[in-house]
Amino acid sequence: MRRIFLHAIVGAGVLLLTALVVAGGLVSGPTQTSVALAEGTADVSVPSPVKAVQDAVRGDEGTSRDTQRAALAASATQLSASQQRREVALAKQQQAIVAREVALKKKAEAARKKKIAAEKARIARIKKLGYEPGTTNPKTIAKQILKNKYGYGAGQFSCFNNIIMRESMWDINATNASSGAYGIPQALPGNKMASVGSDWRTNPATQIIWGIQYMKSTYGSPCGAWSFKSSHGWY
Structure with a gap:
């Protein structure tokens, strides 16, 4: 008990x-x-019940922090991937700009070389015709051509000038209203001068060379043509 x-x-x-x-x-x-x-x-x-509650709270907080850390890591990964894509896009854009600049420079250089080549060809043709580049006065062109291309001096130029003054007054566009004769030498028809150059309508050198060749082949020289014209009124 x-x-x-x-x-x-x-x-x-x-x-x-x-x-x-x-x-x-x-x-x-x-x-x-x-x-x-x-x-x-x-x-x-x-x-202790308090310890149990605290452990539970700590567990929830730990889970929450883990979730936040995971979210931050995922966000950082997305930002990194986005930054990489942006950098790649910028690099491609820069490459395209450089390529375009190189293409433009090549095009400009090709155009420059083409222009230089065309100018050299023009100068070579002018010299072949017998006058100096930069000469624009038809009379001066004729004097140079007569000397450089055919070996004629001042006397032949004087005879040539006498004929042309009576035919066209050195007007490259002179047209005979009745016959249709055209240009400085009054070729009839005007397209005969195409044998010298396709620019026979506008180039005084082409017209002058055709006139000299016609006078030489028909009358022996510009002075021979002038002698005939003085007697007959035409040549």
Whole structure:
């Protein structure tokens, strides 16, 4: 009977101690109480409810932080990929600009060389015709051609000038209203001068060379043509 009473007292003491531990845990945080029973020794560990709640909160916070870290990492990866795509696009754009500039430079250089070649060809043709580049006065052109191309001096030029003054007054567009004779030498028809050049309508050198060749082949020289014209009024 006495043993039963002692057990009852011990049990009540354990319950009271447990209650005190729980109450103390709510105030001071997690504790652990070991109770030694009279018969034998038994350790009873009592987890604090506050500690359980704190562990749960810490678990939620850990999960939230892990999620945030994962989201930040994903965002950083997306930004990095976007930056890489932007850098690639900019590099391609820069390459296209450089390629276009190179193409434009090549085109400009080709045009420049073509222009130079055309000018050289024009100068070569002018010299072949017998007058100097830059000469525009028909009379001067005729004087140079007579000398450089045919070896005629001032006398032949004078005879040539006498004929031309009476035919066209050195007008490259002179047209005879009745016969249709055209140009400086009054070729009839005017397209005869195409044998010298396709620019016979507008180039005084072409017209002059045709006139000299006609006078030379028909009368032996410009002075021979002038002698005939002086007698007949035409040549």
